[in-house]
Amino acid sequence: MITQTQETQAVMTPDAAITLLKEGNARFVEKKMTSRDLITQVKQTTSGQYPFATVLSCIDSRVSAELVFDQGVGDIFSARVAGNIVNEDILGSMEFACKLAGTKLIVVLGHTSCGAVKGACDDAKMGNLTTLLHKIKPAVRAVNEPSDDTQRNSKNLDFVNAVANKNIHLTIEDIRSLSPVLKDMEDNGEISIVGAMYDIADGRVHFL
Numbered sequence: 640m641i642t643q644t645q646e647t648q649a650v651m652t653p654d655a656a657i658t659l660l661k662e663g664n665a666r667f668v669e670k671k672m673t674s675r676d677l678i679t680q681v682k683q684t685t686s687g688q689y690p691f692a693t694v695l696s697c698i699d700s701r702v703s704a705e706l707v708f709d710q711g712v713g714d715i716f717s718a719r720v721a722g723n724i725v726n727e728d729i730l731g732s733m734e735f736a737c738k739l740a741g742t743k744l745i746v747v748l749g750h751t752s753c754g755a756v757k758g759a760c761d762d763a764k765m766g767n768l769t770t771l772l773h774k775i776k777p778a779v780r781a782v783n784e785p786s787d788d789t790q791r792n793s794k795n796l797d798f799v800n801a802v803a804n805k806n807i808h809l810t811i812e813d814i815r816s817l818s819p820v821l822k823d824m825e826d827n828g829e830i831s832i833v834g835a836m837y838d839i840a841d842g843r844v845h846f847l
Contacts, residue, residue, distance in 0.1 A: 642680045643713050648689035648741050653831035656691045656744035657846065663709035664844040672709045680712035688713045693736040695810070696748040697723045697755060702837050704748060707844060716742060722755030722806065723747055724774040725813050734820045737830050744830060745814065745821070748844070749807040750837040756803045757793035778806035800836075807834035807847060 641647070666672050693716040694704040704710070704717045716736040718729050725733075736742045749756075758768065759775035782801045785791060791798055811834055815822045824830045834847040 642683045642711065643689045643691055645687070645689050648691055648743075651691045651743050653743045653828075656742075657831065657833065660692060660708045660710075660744075660746065660844070661846065664707055664842075666709045667707055668842045673711070675711045677712055684713040688740065690715050690736070690740065690742050692716070692744040692746060693718065693733055693742045694746045694748055695720075695723050695725070695729065695733070696837075697721060697750055697753055699750060699753065699839075701839050702748065702750045704746075707837060707842060716740070721768075721771055722753065722759070722775045723749050723810060724771065724806070725810055725817065726774075730814065730818045730821075733814070734818060737824055738820055742830070745832045747807050747810045747814070747832075747834045748837055749803045749834070751800050751803065751839050752796060753799065753803045756799055756806060760791065760799055760802060761793050775802075775806055778802045778809050781805050781809070804836060804847070807836065810834075 690713060694708070695718045696702050696704050698719045698721050704715060708715070718732055720729065733745060737745065755772065756775060759772045759779050763772060779802050782798065782805050785795070785798065793799055811832055814832055815825070821830070821832065825832050836845045836847065838845065
């Protein structure tokens with residue numbers, strides 16, 4: 640068990656951070672998750688935290704970033720919102736995580752059979768959810784196939800997953816265009832911003 644420290648974070652590179660997440664997901668899939676004393680990690684991080692990555696994922700109960708990447712206390716910042724979209728609050732949180740707290744990687748993590756994406760595909764409307772799903776609609780429009788409107792809905796999982804994939808890419812574009820802070824950090828090689836898709840059927844994370 641390794642709890643991230645200021646020293647380990649300082650020498651971490653964006654590529655090394657991606658490798659750590661890939662290795663963690665492999666352990667998760669293979670049922671070889673690291674044995675951790677989480678309470679000891681709680682005590683070790685009392686005086687400070689030095690996460691190496693920031694993960695923006697959906698609120699879906701099956702897609703906990705700490706679990707699917709086999710990480711412990713103090714390893715990652717985890718931002719969660721239905722459809723893994725960004726707004727000012729999330730962007731501000733990411734800027735804090737990277738610029739002030741030192742994480743080296745941002746991962747936008749979507750997943751298969753996403754309920755928020757299904758809602759956007761079906762043009763669902765309900766309270767504040769309507770506004771959230773509106774942010775996913777550009778991904779729906781950007782997926783050209785199938786052209787038959789009767790196939791462009793939540794019943795077509797291939798279409799849903801294609802939209803979820805596109806939504807990841809558009810979210811990354813939003814991060815870069817709406818946050819000059821993060822864009823500059825990426826351009827300077829201080830961080831990487833990448834996308835990934837979690838498969839709810841087998842637990843694997845596929846980096847895009």
